[in-house]
Amino acid sequence: MFRTILAATIVTLTASTAPCLAAESNMKNLTFDLSSVTRDNFYEVVVPAAKAEGSVTMYNFAGSFGDTWQELIRRFEAKYGIKVSYSDVKGDQANQQLIAVQSAGQDSPVDVYFAGGGGYPLLSSKGVVGKIALTKILPNMDHYDPVLSDTVFGKPHGGSFPLVHLNQTAIGYDSATVTPAEVPKSFQDLLAWAEKNPKRLGVTSPAKGGSGSGFLYSLALDLLTGDCKAKLTDTNQTLDEAETWAMDSECLDPVWDYYRRLLAVAELTNGNADTLNLINNRQLAMGTVWEDQVMTFLGTKQVPDTIRLTLLEKGQVGSGDAMFVPANATHVASALLLIDMAMSKDFQLWKLENKASRSPRTDVSTDQVPAETQVHMLPSSVYPRLSVTAFWDMATALSEALDEKVINQ
Amino acid sequence: MPASLRDRRLLLPLLLAPGVGYLLLFFGGPLAAAFIGSLRLEDGSFTLTWYIRIFTRPSMLRGLGTSIYYGVAPVIVSLLVSVPLSLAIRRHFPGRKLFSGLYKLPLAVPGIIVGLMIIVVFERGGFIDRAVAPLGFGLPKLVRDDWGVGVILASVWKQIPFMTLIITSAFAAIPEDIRSASRTLGASRLTTFLRVEVPLAMPGITAAVLLTFIGSMGSYAIPDIVGPPTARPLSVLMVAEFNQGRFPQVFAMGMVLSAFAVAVLVAYYSLTSRIGDAHGRGDAR
Amino acid sequence: MSMLEITDITKDYGASRALHPVSLCVEQGEFVTILGPSGCGKSSLLRIVMGISEQSGGEIRLAGKRIDMLPPERRDIAMVFQSYALFPHMTVEQNLRFGLRMKNVPKAEQQTRIAHALDICTLSGLTSRMPRQLSGGQQQRVALARAIVMQPNLLLFDEPLSNLDAKLRDTLRHELVALHRRIGATSVYVTHDQAEAMAMSDRIVVMNAGRVIEIGTPLELYRSPKQAFTAGFLGQTNLLAVTASGRRAQLPWGQTVDLATEAIGPARISVRPESIGIHPDDPRTRDTGLSAPATVTGVSFMGASALYTVSIGDTLLKVSHAGGDALIEPGRTVALTFPSRLPVLEDRGEDRGREDGGHAAEAA
Structure with missing residues (x-):
């Protein structure tokens, strides 16, 4: 008891x-x-x-x-x-x-x-x-x-x-071949540069590297407006919901159109490291990269010392x-x-x-790091100003839709 | 011996248990689990969604085609190299011993290393490209090319030793007298090879073909690293789906890939049945 | 002109010589056996004739045409292998047809030849069997049939009966010779079995250690071998060192015998066990006043005959005695009688089993 x-x-x-x-x-x-x-x-x-x-x-x-x-x-x-x-x-x-x-x-x-x-x-x-x-x-x-x-x-x-x-996705370029005047400032600039320099721009496959899916999502952020953009950035969506929207929505047609033109002139690569490797081999003069990975590759001399970074208007995604x-x-x-x-x-x-x-x-x-290190980082004119928040589930959804709607068509 | 053991009806399953039981447990079990898993939604209800996705999504369909392509193409190329190679190393030539040791080296190299090696050596701007550049040559696009030439080369490089090893021993198992007999009966060297040696070596060749086909069809590292990002085989897509945590989709893809592997094998058997069957009833002494 | 003429064929493996210059002629319709212990070079010679092994020197002519530069498929020779070498992936009929198709023999003719071969090799009814479904003797007959459908100028046999049991071997031996006669083939047959060689051959070529020792009919080689190796390899014999003076010779224990040919000084003779007479309790033993008594030291009963070991002086003799009502027990003193015209051996070597044998015999 x-x-x-x-x-x-x-x-x-x-x-x-x-x-x-x-x-x-x-x-x-x-x-x-x-x-x-x-x-x-x-x-x-x-x-x-x-x-x-x-x-x-x-x-x-x-x-x-x-x-x-x-x-x-x-x-x-x-x-x-x-x-x-x-x-x-x-x-x-x-x-x-x-x-x-x-x-x-x-x-x-x-x-x-x-x-x-x-x-x-x-x-x-x-x-x-x-x-x-x-x-x-x-x-x-x-x-x-x-x-x-x-x-x-x-x-x-x-x-x-x-x-x-x-960490920050960015556009990396070899300053030995790309002059300061040529450095793209927007997604449209980038496409124009790629069309002028076929197979010199590397775009990481969005399915195979964050610098690629980050680029895709950043592009969508740039191209979409109004309700479409609201949906794009609605982080309350689950991955499934995002996928359904990405597969079906007409909002993304401009994105697909951009990629169709881009992939006709750019090299789609197998990953973040693959892009950097091709830049190192001087096969590419420009590519989608991660800022911190560039630094790592510089440390082991796997990218040219002349590599420089920039961000496109109206922003590229940062992550962490x-x-x-x-x-x-x-x-x-x-x-x-x-x-x-x-x-x-x-x-x-x-x-x-x-x-x-x-x-x-x-x-x-x-500002607190030595000047010779600073040149290999994003300049303070673009970072953190053009760093935007990532929404990775949406980026994944976009990359799957890109696979179906552009890459495998 | 207990009476029950003497009963044949009981004895037979008992005797078969170690073999069949093993298969059921370690092969049938996981297969069944994967099959059931591929038909379930998250909440456990029945669905064909995962299969529908495979057969409606362009990336998946292309992946299936790419998988079969990556399975078949390297085998054909490897076979074209391995058969002459195995005939060559049967003969005596200076340095034969060294060669027959060296050619087996790729066996010890994992696929991922092969992939990375191809990237370093055969990539445009890579090792060979830079070496021949002063001579005015350039390498064609072997990495990320649309036809997957790099993938095929890497798989071939890896398969040849294995294939050659098996095919060499298949040819070596044919008694010299049978070769001689064919010659004495008026067959030339080539005819002897085609009409006598190949049919007799067929079981070995078949084993080599099947094993390498299955190996390269399911390989992940080489197509992932060397292949074009556009046409990704199911193995690579499966890992992508796995990373998304979509297990039922992975199971469904595995099922479809296995089914197609079996289909290709059946097609192969029916194509080679005439040679293979004739030998099946024969007996290489 | 002989059907097959082999002239000074040699075979070297690096520095070592497997075949010393070998010459041999085989006549149309002849059945010639090459006899020798294993490793004597007989199979090498056969393979060189066939073309599946290459000679280091010498010439081969078949029906007058030089063939030693031709590949085997163009030599018009067929061969029966010790292992039979049937194609395991073909039926009996396909095995027989293979060579005919290779030679582009017309279909109708193929049919006739195959039917004939099946008939004479008693294989009818087995045409659709696979080789592994046949017994050893049947496989052997298929191999034979496969060779004879080719109707070659020359048939080669490489110890074709050695994988069969004794009884079957005996039967097939006779069938084979009968077949050879019936189809009028010219055959060269390799074996290490002296009984087989003597039973089948028109002539025997005795080989040892890469050399031809002697060539002759079975009777010649048995009765009057010129070489100790031949005498020893074909049946049993007693090799005796004698001292000759003309047609007479003195045996080691003093007894004198008649020789077939004249000789002076030390010589060797071969005496077959069955040609020595053995006489127990014969009064002649005492009458002839032999210098030493002969004593039986051992006996083996062989059925049709008994083989005695007889000690006389320092020599042990093998003596075979056919029939007889009772065996002579060991220990008995016997009288020995020798036939006249004993063959004198050409070589004076001490050891009949010597590896390098005698001199190369002259080409026939």
């Missing part, structure tokens, strides 16, 4: 406290009082908890970021003495793994996941993303971009899915990738500490200078 009463009491207690906790966090394995953590007491509370955990596991989905994170880990381990076990993963596979682990109610194999910025809708809908208002409590997020602080590509995330790295703590992570305090360090001004500047990885911090800009 006594037992029954006790059990009933526990149930009642749990029932009454659970909603309150859930509103704040869905974290399963907390060893410290997360709800009491503020920016001011962050280190006081979190550092001892993190040291007690002793280690933290990190996944990285972006192959090109290996050495960036090694640098971060070196600094982190030196400062806190907490061991980081690090794995490079394939984004799609890791996402599926975390979803499976979450639905099975098991502990997450990873504490900090550097994931593609476009993964938020999928991961959050499956409950994988730990609901922690990182942008509100991490001390190093006090200069964080206010828009990104609450939304990611139009989706509200409450600070749980902060981008730690921004986030760090988050899975809901069932087991080393939460260390995870918070690691993300906090990743957002430190020091590290963000290092990342900008070495990787052309743009920062969501408002106090980090290219």
